[in-house]
Amino acid sequence: MKTAAISLLTLALAGCSLAPAYERPAAPIPTAYDTPAEDGQAAMPQDWRAYFGDPVLQAWIAAALANNRDLRVTALRIQEARALYGVQQADRLPAIDGSGEFSRGRSVEPGQAGLPVANRYRAAVGITAFELDFFGRVKSLSDAALSRYLASEEAHRAASLSLVAETATAVFNQRSIAEQLRLTESTIALREASLTLTQRRYDAGLETAIGLRTAQMLVETSRATHAELSREYRQAVHALGLLAGDFSLPAGTDGVLLENQTLTPLAAGLPSALLSRRPDLRQAENTLLAANADIGAARAAFFPSVQLTTDIGTTAGSFSDLFGSGTGNWVFAPKLTLPIFNAGRNNANLSLAETRKHIAVAQYEGSIQRAFREVADALSARDTLRIQIDAQRKVRDADRDRQRLAERRYDRGVANYLEMLEAQRSLFDSEQEYIRLQQRRLVNAVELYKALGGWETQPEADTGS
Structure with missing residues (x-):
């Protein structure tokens, strides 16, 4: 009997799996980006x-x-998934329980009276x-x-990467x-x-x-622009506080010019590298993979299930005789359940599992295509931004020369005052646009970093407790 129980238990733990053999879907993307990597x-x-590398940026x-x-929520989701997996x-292993019982009472037998209390x-x-x-249902559920x-661990890593990118962008x-305020x-x-x-000249005719x-008009326009930028600056500080989880952190201006800010150039590599680098x-x-394992569990439901109940114990009329000779008893009760009719429930569950796998395949392939597009967009933007910034720098320099010439012409009486004011207005616009393009250059570098999967050494989950 013991040999039979051990054999059944061994077969149960090494049961087969009815889950489909997993094959990674082919990546539905080109083999190279339109923009090649540069030297x-x-x-x-x-x-x-x-x-x-910027210390202030690193601190944020x-x-x-x-x-x-x-x-922190995504880190706690890892603990939740780990507990569910446990x-x-x-x-997959039998749970062994111990029990102790005591009862006191009198039995009633027909035709007999005065039976003692026992x-x-x-x-x-x-x-x-x-x-x-035997058919891997429990194993498939465990694999899922x-x-x-x-997947929850990768979600946390993806959230960490997104947070790094969002903070740098902020x-x-x-x-x-x-x-722009300065x-x-x-x-x-x-x-x-x-x-x-101008007022003095006007008063003098x-x-x-x-x-x-x-x-x-130009003075009031600049004051309105300053008020708008002041509002946007305070909102930007609040956004940083939310990302950092601490609104008390100082967010003063450090005087760093975006024109002088650089980030390490990145090589895009082959598109196939995204599959191993990107946590999403x-x-x-x-x-x-979880959806694939769910199919194995749904298939196993069509086959008989065997449940094993065993009990080994001792029974006596007094506590002192509980472990004496002749008090032992045991039960070995395997139970076979064969599905006969369940109104199509098993078929529906299998169809549901297969459909969810098809959905997961489509979502996986869509994620690959979105990742490819993000990298391609970032590479394309990097090249065009370089050209755009170079052109805007020339526009700004030309506007600076134009303003100096206009002021000189005005001082000599060659040009009227409107020409000089127009030169000032044009220079202000071109300098603002140059600052915005420098910001866009840095944000593009962050987007490329995120699209390529971020750092190779991934962080450990941290609940922040």
Whole structure:
């Protein structure tokens, strides 16, 4: 009997699996990007600090990774999935329970009266309704839980990567607004000085009313722009506080010009490398693996299930005799359940599992295509931004020369005041656009870093507790 029980248990633990053999779907993307990698570009760094070398930027990113509440939720999701996997994995092994019983009572027998009151003591250990996994149903459920647990880990890594990118983008946005504020303040001072001079010339009859009103209009326009930028700057500081999970962190302007800010150039590599680098793609594949395992569990439901219940114990009328000779008893009760009629439930469950796998395949392939597009877009934007920034730099330099010439012509009486004011207005616009393009250049570098999968050494899950 013991040999038979051990043999059944061994077969149960080594049961076959009816899950389909997994094959990774072919990546539905081209084999190369439209924009090739350039000489001098570095491979993906081992840590995000190697890419974002600015100390202030590093401090903001570190604070976000440590305190951001959304990231903390994804870390807790890992613990949740790990616990669910532990529950499912425990079902693959028998649970052995011990029990002790005591009862006192009198039995009633027909035709007999005055039966004595009797005590009954019992102690036992046993296995209750352990499923012998001949067809791999429990194993498939355990494999699905494991894949979902691994998917939750990848989700946390993807959230960490997104948070790093969002924080860097927010810092660059704050610096861009601060730089535009400094430009606007210097422009206001220049235009106020011009307005004072124009007012004097107007009072002396040397300037027209149109010139005076134009000077007033430019001053008020710059003040309105300054008020708008001040509002945007405060909102940018609040956005940084939310990402960092701490609104008390100082967010003063550090005076860093975006023009002088650089990030390490990255080599895109082959598109196939995205499958191993990007955590969101690994998450999608683990979700697909879980759906594949669910099919095995649904198939196993069509086959008989065997549950094993055992009980070994001792029973006596007094506690002192409980473990005496002749008190032992045992039960070995395997139970076979054969599905005969369930109104199509098993067929529906199998169809549901197969459909969910098809959905997971489509989602996985869609994730690959979106990843390819993000990298291709970032590479294309990098090339065109370089050309655009170079052209805008020439526009700005030309506007600076134009303003100097206009002021010189005005001082010599060759040009009217409107020409000089127009030169000032054009220079202000071209300098603002140059700052915005520099910000866009840095944001594009962050987008490329994120699209390529971020740092190779992934962080451990942290609940922040």
